[in-house]
Amino acid sequence: MIEALDHIVILVDDLAAATADYAQLGFKVVPGGTHTDGATHNALVSFADGSYLELLAFLRPAENHGWWRHTAAGEGLIDFALLPGAIGEDVSNARERGLAIKGPFDGGRARPDGVELKWQTARAERQELPFLCGDVTPRELRVPGEDTWTHPNGVRGIAGVTVAVHDLEASARAYAALLGRLPVVEPGRRRFELRATQIILRTPASNEPDDSALEAHLQTRGEGIYGLQFQVIPKRSGALLDLRQSHGVRATV
Numbered sequence: 001m002i003e004a005l006d007h008i009v010i011l012v013d014d015l016a017a018a019t020a021d022y023a024q025l026g027f028k029v030v031p032g033g034t035h036t037d038g039a040t041h042n043a044l045v046s047f048a049d050g051s052y053l054e055l056l057a058f059l060r061p062a063e064n065h066g067w068w069r070h071t072a073a074g075e076g077l078i079d080f081a082l083l084p085g086a087i088g089e090d091v092s093n094a095r096e097r098g099l100a101i102k103g104p105f106d107g108g109r110a111r112p113d114g115v116e117l118k119w120q121t122a123r124a125e126r127q128e129l130p131f132l133c134g135d136v137t138p139r140e141l142r143v144p145g146e147d148t149w150t151h152p153n154g155v156r157g158i159a160g161v162t163v164a165v166h167d168l169e170a171s172a173r174a175y176a177a178l179l180g181r182l183p184v185v186e187p188g189r190r191r192f193e194l195r196a197t198q199i200i201l202r203t204p205a206s207n208e209p210d211d212s213a214l215e216a217h218l219q220t221r222g223e224g225i226y227g228l229q230f231q232v233i234p235k236r237s238g239a240l241l242d243l244r245q246s247h248g249v250r251a252t253v
Helices: 015-024 068-072 087-096 168-179 211-220
Strands: 004-011 030-035 040-046 052-058 076-083 101-110 116-124 131-135 155-164 184-186 189-194 197-202 224-232
Touching: 004 155, 004 197, 015 040, 015 052, 076 224, 087 101, 087 116, 087 131, 101 131, 155 211, 168 189, 168 197
Parallel strands: 004 052, 076 131, 155 197
Antiparallel strands: 004 076, 030 040, 030 101, 040 052, 101 116, 116 131, 155 224, 184 189, 189 197
16 A cells, blocks of 8 residues: 655755755755666755655766656756555556556665665556655665754745646545545645645646746646645745745745
8 A cells, every 4th residue: 555655856956056056045955876777866855754855967868768848947846756565566556547658667866875775666557646656675764864854944844835737636536546545625625634635636628826837837847746835843834945045946835
């Protein structure tokens, strides 16, 4: 059974610059490493709820890479991953529920200290769905631990992920097939609860203040992750991070 949000993927042009900016925003940023294919490298922001942000930059042109197409639209949120219980079983269950999904595929990266990490991923054919990321080596080797969870800005986790979609009902059915659960139906949105995080599907017809920004996102980047809502202690007003400093990430704290 799919258990929780695993991580958020943020495309940045320059990893060193993004690392410095996120540190200025009050996040503790940890070097990640270079992925096995040599096309990308990353830095990580880990949270007490078990999730993390992945700041990811390309090291070279990689037209065949699944995320390369996002470079045309520039920096920002490009994908997110869920943590499976047993990835092979979760993929089989999703297929039985009618979802077209591929995998598991092997992946990995080398940490700066030389430790080799291995995992498996699976991805549905629908663009608005997250991918699955299940560890082969222990997860604590991949995800920075407790000593990195205290952030000066008070962020403790990711309370919500907003996903931009064209067809609310069709996307809700696809998410239900992946997750094995039904959504909470709300006016203009569908909400799935996944442990500490809510996944919220929205269309520009939801009559919310940022509908024009949501529409622009769909036009430039297509369906998929649109925004984040951080869990902050003590709780704040929900102000939006500066888009320049967050490298295009729409996130409230």
